[in-house]
Amino acid sequence: GAVVSQHPSRVICKSGTSVKIECRSLDFQATTMFWYRQFPKQSLMLMATSNEGSKATYEQGVEKDKFLINHASLTLSTLTVTSAHPEDSSFYICSARRPGNSDTIYFGEGSWLTVV
């Protein structure tokens, strides 16, 4: 079964509003989580690395004020898309590093965001 869960799986929001996506590690504590964006038929684009209790590290070109990431606990990271616009419509996927085997990374089921 899934070890990383995302919610919601699909969300539609109006342009100008904000939307929050949650990522939870279900049976382990994840000190590090990652947020990706994926366009149709393309590879995964890393947006940011989220470390529990500290600020996220954003990849070059990703607007940190637009994509707010919070990793307040060892099992939950959130991505908030602020002042969403239609061009923010995409598939957002989180992943979490499972401790004990430091390089095993599990992905969530993804969240489809449509901004209308």
Next chain:
Amino acid sequence: QQQVKQSPQSLIVQKGGIPIINCAYENTAFDYFPWYQQFPGKGPALLIAIRPDVSEKKEGRFTISFNKSAKQFSLHIMDSQPGDSATYFCAASSTGAQKLVFGQGTRLTINP
């Protein structure tokens, strides 16, 4: 230096055939090489992973071959089935770097 190059971009194989997907990297610090399978509208699922201390790893019908000197690794799917039709991504990371570097993906179709 951070790139992982994956080929082919798409692949069509008859049921029972052995599709092979290849990846190449430049960064010699990479020491972890996973493969992920992604179905449309779903997140990637970890299939199998290998470290440079072995040249081959097999899990069920999936086999990774690793060539450290050539800096290449590949995924073989034995006795392929239509249900294996998906997009496959190779990736690489190095100890301490945390993040994965992904290949471009291969869209695999297994015809019945």
